[in-house]
Amino acid sequence: MQLTLGKALFLFFTILSISSNLKNNDEYKAMATSGTILVSSFDSDIIVTGQSYRSYQNDEWLITVGGNNRDIGTDSFSSSQAQLNTRTNLTAFNPSISGTTRYISAVIGKNTISNINGISISRSGSSYFNYSGVSAYLVSSDSLEGEYSLITTIASVTTTTINYSFDKETGNKYYALVFYNPSGVFSLGGVVVNFYSTEETRMNKVTSKQQLIFGSRYGLVNEFNSKLLAARDSEIAVEDVIIGSDIISTSNHHEFILGIGSEIGTFTLFSEEAGLFINSNEENQIIFSTTPSFFTIDFDNSAYLKDLNNQYLYFDSEVNQFIMSAVSNVTLFIGEQSIDHDLEIRLFVNEVLVVGEGAKGNCEDAYIFLNNIYERLSFSARNLFINSKEHETSLAKDRMTYLSSWVMQHAKIYPIRTSVQNQPLEKITIIYGFTIIGLISFSFYILSKCIIKEFE
DSSP states (O other), rough: OOHHHHHHHHHHHHHHHHHHHHHHHHHHHHHHSEEEEEEEEEHHHHOOOSSSSSEEEESSEEEEEOOTTOOOOOOSSGGGGGOOOOGGGTTTTTTTTOOOOSSEEEEEEEOEEEEEEEEEEOOOOOOOOOTOOOOEEEEEEETTTTEHHHHHHHOOOOOSSSSEEEEEEEEEEEEEEEETTTTTTOOOOEEEEEEEEOEEEEEEEOGGGGOOOOOOOEEEEEEETTEEEEETTTTEEEEEOOOOOTTEEEEEGOOOOOOOOTTTTTEEEEEEETTTTEETTOOOOOOEEEOOOEEEEESSHHHEEEEESOEEEETTTTEEEEEEEEOOHHHHHHHOOOOOOEEEEEEHHHHHHHHHTOOOHHHHHHHHHHHHHHHHHHHHHHHHHOOOHHHHHHHHHHHHHHHHHHHHHHHTOOOOOOEEEESSSSHHHHHHHTOOOOGSOOHHHHHHHHHHHHOO
C-alpha cells in the first residue's frame, strides 16, 4: 500500500486524537504520570512590581531585595538594604557567603514543593543586565526558618535556558535560590526558574515479535554507549541512560508510540512529546516529521529497526547522532505498563475503515495488507476485536468480511498470495469448528465463516 498525502495526514491526526482522548480517561492518567512534570515556577518580573529597592513577595515567593531596573548591590543604596540579615540560614551550607554583603539576594519559596529532581533557569536578554560573575545556589530545608542545605550550584544565569538535574529531593521541602556576585552588582530582572519532578518509567528489552504491540511505548537505545534517542523541544536529542539487566529507566520524552506502517509488515514510531514521527533526511540523519518513515524489525537476540532502503537505525558515537546506516546498534525497549490492547484495536480498526473505504478496484491488495496487520496483533487484541460489540469495530469486521468474500469469489482471476490459500478447506473448517479463533489469523476466521455459511 502506498502512502498518499491523505493517508499520511490521517495517520498523523489519528494518533494525535487517540493520544489526546486517552489522556482524558482515568486509566491513562495513572500511566501518564511517568515523565517530566512541572510542579512549580518562579518569574521575577511577576514578583517584582515596582522600582523601589526593597523586598517583594506574593503568595508563593519572596525576594529579599530587588527592584525594576535596579542593580543589586549598587553603591547608590545603603548596603543594609541588600543584606540577607536574619536570613543567613539560607547560606548555612557555605559560611563564606556572608549574610552582610550587599551583592546578594535570595528568592524564597513560601510553600513546600514535593519530590523535585530538576530545574531550568534563564533570564531575559538586554544590554542592561550584567551577570558577569553571578552564581546561584539552589538550597532546601524542611522548615521555612530552618537551615538550608545545598542541592546544586548554578554556574551562570544566561539568556539560554539551562537545565539542571539532581538526585530526587523526596518529601515536602522549602526551596530557595541564593544569587551572589562577589565581583559586583547584578539584576534579578527577567529571571525564570521552573521546578520539575521526573517520574521514571521502567522499560524491558524487546527480544521477540510478541513484544511488538501497536500503541505501546518504546525506547530506542544504543546499549554499547548507553545512549538514548529522545525528543527535546520537538527536536531529536541524545541522552545518557543507565542500563541494567536488560532494563532501562526513562521518562516520557524518551518514549515512542509504535504505529502501523502503510507498507506490508512495517511500523511507524511517533513521539508524543514532539507530536511528530521519526523519519530521516537525505543525509541519513534522524529527524522528526509530520510524515513517518516505515520500519521493519529484525531480530537477533534484540530488535533492530530497518527502513525500506535496508538502512538500520544506528548511533554514531563520533558525531553523537542517531542516523540510518548499513549496520545497526540501536535496540528496542518496551514500557510494559504502557501496553493497552484497547488502543491496539482502535489503531487496527481505524486502519481497516480507511483502507477499506478506498479499496474499490484494489480489494485483493487491501485485504492482504489488512490481514497482515491482523496477524501482527497480540493474542489479547485479537480476542477483543472478535468479541467487541462496539459500532466502529463491527463496521471494521463487516469490511474485512466483505473483502475476504470478494477475494474468494475472484480467486481465479486474482490469485491470493496469503498463507491462507495454501491451507486445505478441511483444515480451515475444522479450525473454525473448534472455535479457537484467538489462536489463528483473522483470515482463517473470515474465510471459514464464509465457507460454512455457503454449506448451510
